[in-house]
Amino acid sequence: MTASSKMTSSTTLLSLFMKEDEEGRNKKTTTSTTLESLLMKERRNWVDLPPELTTSILLRLSLTDILDNAQKVCKEWRRICKDPSMWRKINTRDCLMYNFDFVSMCRHIVDLSQGGLLEINVDEHFLSDSLLSYITDRSRNLRSLGLGMCFPRVTKLGVVNAIAKIPLLETLEVTHSCIKLDLKAIGHACPQLKTLKLNSLGRLGPASDKYDSNVLDDMGPLECDDDALAIAESMPKLHHLQLMANRLTNTGLNAILDGCPHLEHLTQVFQD
Known part of the structure; x- marks a missing residue:
């Protein structure tokens, strides 16, 4: 499948979702969502998450996962993992x-x-x-x-x-x-x-x-x-x-x- 066909398929799928939302909820879409913006969301950097949200996520890991893995991902995660509140x-x-x-x-x-x-x-x-x-x-x-x-x-x-x-x-x-x-x-x-x-x-x-x-x-x-x-x-x-x-x-x-x-x-x- 070429990049052009992928774009057409994705755009069609997106338009179907927008149409269903408009018909089902009777709402008008005021902004258009492009494939590029969707891909940007998929590539969101977890380091950019608010610290309190990152803390909430990391607290769901096991002790060994936090100490052996999570705190070694990046400086921000290491800082959070060493915070006494964790x-x-x-x-x-x-x-x-x-x-x-x-x-x-x-x-x-x-x-x-x-x-x-x-x-x-x-x-x-x-x-x-x-x-x-x-x-x-x-x-x-x-x-x-x-x-x-x-x-x-x-x-x-x-x-x-x-x-x-x-x-x-x-x-x-x-x-x-x-x-x-x-x-x-x-x-x-x-x-x-x-x-x-x-x-x-x-x-x-x-x-x-x-x-x-x-x-x-x-x-x-x-x-x-x-x-x-x-x-x-x-x-x-x-x-x-x-x-x-x-x-x-x-x-x-x-x-x-x-x-x-x-x-x-x-x-x-x-x-x-």
């Missing part, structure tokens, strides 16, 4: 490249946030007491914390010490936990806590032989009301509570209902 919310659970140095990446992202980090979810594959301490030392305004627990790298004392540094915390989610957290200490350290989600592994079976005695000492029994009583005593502002694989009794449940008057949603899944 790093208010972080979810490392979306990163599936297990050969990546996640610990270094997570530390780098926390540094980029410059203390403005508000929400972070950390995957259990690389979480440790050391990394958790690094995050909370530099993110005192943190409002939401999601932890995938992996032992023995994460301990009960490590969690309590880290959470004590973020008193503005409103949401705490702990998954795959096989230790008994000090919920009373956590509640007193975070008086604004409104959402608590605990997904426990429950009592370990024969596979627990791979843990040493120091770690086993950190793992408490789950078939009691200790967690419920700690929540009732120290978390009066809770609105949402989720307890998975927890063997609390009716006594513990009633204590929660009495001690958390603002509770709106309670999800409880018992462990057999």
